[in-house]
Amino acid sequence: MARPMGPVRLKRANPVTIAIGAVLCIFILYFLIASGGSHTISAARNANAASHPLSPPTSPFRKSNSKGKPKPPPVTRYNMNNITTTSNPIENNEHILVLSPMARFYQQYWDNLLKLSYPHELMTLAFILPKTKEGNAATAALQAQITKTQKFGDEKERFKSIIILRQDIDPPLVSQDESERHKIENQKARRAAMAKARNSLLFTTLGPSTSWVLWLDSDVVETPPSLIQDLASHDAPIIAPNCFQRFLNPETNKMDERPYDYNNWQDSPTAQELAARMGPDDILLEGYAEMATYRSLMTHMTTPGESPHQEVPLDGVGGTALLVKAEVHRDGAMFPAFPFYHLIETEGFARMAKRLGWVSIGLPNYKVYHYNE
Amino acid sequence: MARPMGPVRLKRANPVTIAIGAVLCIFILYFLIASGGSHTISAARNANAASHPLSPPTSPFRKSNSKGKPKPPPVTRYNMNNITTTSNPIENNEHILVLSPMARFYQQYWDNLLKLSYPHELMTLAFILPKTKEGNAATAALQAQITKTQKFGDEKERFKSIIILRQDIDPPLVSQDESERHKIENQKARRAAMAKARNSLLFTTLGPSTSWVLWLDSDVVETPPSLIQDLASHDAPIIAPNCFQRFLNPETNKMDERPYDYNNWQDSPTAQELAARMGPDDILLEGYAEMATYRSLMTHMTTPGESPHQEVPLDGVGGTALLVKAEVHRDGAMFPAFPFYHLIETEGFARMAKRLGWVSIGLPNYKVYHYNE
Numbered sequence: 001m002a003r004p005m006g007p008v009r010l011k012r013a014n015p016v017t018i019a020i021g022a023v024l025c026i027f028i029l030y031f032l033i034a035s036g037g038s039h040t041i042s043a044a045r046n047a048n049a050a051s052h053p054l055s056p057p058t059s060p061f062r063k064s065n066s067k068g069k070p071k072p073p074p075v076t077r078y079n080m081n082n083i084t085t086t087s088n089p090i091e092n093n094e095h096i097l098v099l100s101p102m103a104r105f106y107q108q109y110w111d112n113l114l115k116l117s118y119p120h121e122l123m124t125l126a127f128i129l130p131k132t133k134e135g136n137a138a139t140a141a142l143q144a145q146i147t148k149t150q151k152f153g154d155e156k157e158r159f160k161s162i163i164i165l166r167q168d169i170d171p172p173l174v175s176q177d178e179s180e181r182h183k184i185e186n187q188k189a190r191r192a193a194m195a196k197a198r199n200s201l202l203f204t205t206l207g208p209s210t211s212w213v214l215w216l217d218s219d220v221v222e223t224p225p226s227l228i229q230d231l232a233s234h235d236a237p238i239i240a241p242n243c244f245q246r247f248l249n250p251e252t253n254k255m256d257e258r259p260y261d262y263n264n265w266q267d268s269p270t271a272q273e274l275a276a277r278m279g280p281d282d283i284l285l286e287g288y289a290e291m292a293t294y295r296s297l298m299t300h301m302t303t304p305g306e307s308p309h310q311e312v313p314l315d316g317v318g319g320t321a322l323l324v325k326a327e328v329h330r331d332g333a334m335f336p337a338f339p340f341y342h343l344i345e346t347e348g349f350a351r352m353a354k355r356l357g358w359v360s361i362g363l364p365n366y367k368v369y370h371y372n373e
Numbered sequence: 374m375a376r377p378m379g380p381v382r383l384k385r386a387n388p389v390t391i392a393i394g395a396v397l398c399i400f401i402l403y404f405l406i407a408s409g410g411s412h413t414i415s416a417a418r419n420a421n422a423a424s425h426p427l428s429p430p431t432s433p434f435r436k437s438n439s440k441g442k443p444k445p446p447p448v449t450r451y452n453m454n455n456i457t458t459t460s461n462p463i464e465n466n467e468h469i470l471v472l473s474p475m476a477r478f479y480q481q482y483w484d485n486l487l488k489l490s491y492p493h494e495l496m497t498l499a500f501i502l503p504k505t506k507e508g509n510a511a512t513a514a515l516q517a518q519i520t521k522t523q524k525f526g527d528e529k530e531r532f533k534s535i536i537i538l539r540q541d542i543d544p545p546l547v548s549q550d551e552s553e554r555h556k557i558e559n560q561k562a563r564r565a566a567m568a569k570a571r572n573s574l575l576f577t578t579l580g581p582s583t584s585w586v587l588w589l590d591s592d593v594v595e596t597p598p599s600l601i602q603d604l605a606s607h608d609a610p611i612i613a614p615n616c617f618q619r620f621l622n623p624e625t626n627k628m629d630e631r632p633y634d635y636n637n638w639q640d641s642p643t644a645q646e647l648a649a650r651m652g653p654d655d656i657l658l659e660g661y662a663e664m665a666t667y668r669s670l671m672t673h674m675t676t677p678g679e680s681p682h683q684e685v686p687l688d689g690v691g692g693t694a695l696l697v698k699a700e701v702h703r704d705g706a707m708f709p710a711f712p713f714y715h716l717i718e719t720e721g722f723a724r725m726a727k728r729l730g731w732v733s734i735g736l737p738n739y740k741v742y743h744y745n746e
Contacts, residue, residue, distance in 0.1 A: 195705065196705065196729075202576070203576060203579050203702055203705075204581050205581075206577060207577065330573040330577060332568065332572035334707055335705060336705065337729060338725075355711040
């Protein structure tokens with residue numbers, strides 16, 4: 001297997017400059033659950049804590065070793081081979097990681113989270129917020145609510161644990177206003193930054209005990225309380241409800257609703273032809289008149305009177321609300337910050353998952369609602 | 374933005390069958406470091422443990438709360454915004470995660486790991502082994518050595534923590550023999566499976582306190598003790614030493630060495646032309662006469678007498694030994710189990726990292742050695 005010897009090129013400059021500004025700045029808030037309230041729940045929490053206090057244990061866990069108490073065993077083993085991901089997650093005690101990138105804090109988002117009927121002691125929440133003035137304000141507001149819930153709230157309301165990450169990457173846009181965010185020329189940079197934020201959150205918080213990952217955008221303010229159980233009951237690798245937005249209809253002067261998340265779609269020949277003619281770094285975007293893809297959007301598939309459990313296959317998914325089996329991510333499915341088959345972020349994720357053999361489905365008649373700015 | 378309403382396709386069968394066999398079966402062995410030995414090291418370990426006992430805290434951490442002792446504070450915060458990734462990792466107390474996929478256990482691998490001079494209290498080891506007969510034997514042998522080191526070894530030798538994952542995915546090949554593994558027709562399936570194993574290991578163990586990830590194959594049996602410091606001193610996002618193999622040269626009847634890891638390379642026009650003519654699911658492989666790529670291989674770039682710190686840029690990297698800044702992975706760079714620019718696994722990783730703006734370099738004169746089967 002002899003080959004010509006390659007040229008030894010000159011030393012390149014160290015890529016320190018590339019690294020600057022991308023260093024993750026991480027805070028962890030870990031909220032211990034004070035005792036009190038229902039004894040049954042306390043026992044469940046304790047049993048759970050005892051079986052795997054570290055997950056994953058990338059830092060040492062030292063039991064207290066004061067005088068008069070027995071020394072900790074020098075070797076402790078945590079057998080965790082009973083992790084399942086099933087359509088009956090509560091019965092099987094399945095842990096769920098709820099991941100929310102957050103730019104602004106909405107009280108309605110938090111209130112809706114508290115109302116979720118999935119056992120809170122099986123739910124870990126993790127947030128990533130930008131290191132900006134707006135991000136600082138959102139972090140402060142979030143921390144106030146977390147303290148209220150985890151410290152003073154009813155024990156049933158308290159979550160297993162909560163993680164907050166702060167990201168040092170410069171936000172690509174100055175404004176988080178809806179009109180500015182949605183401009184087509186801003187979308188590629190904005191969604192690449194969002195993809196990196198999602199990946200940082202995912203890679204840093206996914207542990208060995210996680211069965212499910214629920215992506216829930218911090219501006220989703222209304223879902224059925226049984227959201228997690230309802231989605232999990234379909235036993236799908238990736239499943240998306242249909243995200244709408246409530247608004248005051250000026251014509252009727254009554255509250256109405258309109259489609260919001262256009263990223264849940266079935267592919268079209270038009271979109272594939274557009275992609276085939278594109279340069280390698282171009283991306284397809286959904287929801288813009290100037291780039292008509294004629295994809296079949298899930299937002300347009302609702303059928304009044306039909307079951308909320310009616311399924312449709314999807315080729316692209318959005319991130320407003322999305323339930324993913326942890327093994328899909330563990331196989332390597334992440335959110336590409338670069339054009340992947342001319343798709344980016346959550347839409348690229350669905351494409352990547354498909355390359356790994358995992359299908360996405362949607363529930364057109366199962367609605368969740370986005371904040372109306 | 375009106376669009377034609379999409380067809381509501383019939384319900385697809387639940388993808389349970391896809392999921393079967395891919396469920397991760399995870400064991401965690403967490404080895405507490407018993408007290409004793411040098412007091413300075415104990416203090417350092419304790420200080421470290423106190424600042425972040427959970428990393429990431431996806432499971433509850435409950436301090437003991439027996440009678441007569443003060444109750445734990447209801448809210449505990451871990452401020453972890455001082456994580457750095459620099460060319461002086463020891464001085465900056467930087468934590469490193471050493472990741473090794475393992476099919477067979479080699480005593481020389483473990484002995485070499487113990488000899489690494491990077492402070493062991495800053496090193497977390499994590500392994501992934503297949504759920505096969507051979508994998509069970511390797512796990513047993515590994516556990517015996519871990520117990521010896523973590524329980525009975527000198528305190529300086531003990532690592533911060535150790536994680537073992539067992540993977541339920543069927544191995545694509547029956548044999549792990551070198552000749553069988555390296556057959557070109559077996560490479561795509563083998564390397565796709567290896568990519569998924571690497572991703573499972575990475576996604577499950579990377580925590581918020583990790584600064585560096587060292588990929589070290591479990592059949593790398595000889596490295597300089599200062600491997601981590603030497604590679605980190607280059608402050609590169611991704612850096613690979615040159616992997617060779619010692620053998621008894623039949624011509625001279627003396628010990629000699631030969632190139633081993635052909636996946637560290639600089640791209641060539643020939644390889645790019647080959648890729649351009651390939652089908653979308655075909656992959657380029659390095660080190661096979663029947664697919665001559667004429668890439669410049671780092672294994673052929675050694676210059677006797679030159680500095681081991683001489684750098685060359687790389688377009689593809691191998692996984693035998695590879696130091697990666699944690700932020701590269703956090704941005705989403707993983708090991709594609711599918712053809713990515715006609716590349717797979719570690720070579721696909723380098724390409725994906727490049728798409729994310731991170732460059733790879735190699736040290737042609739800095740050698741590590743692979744086991745000779």
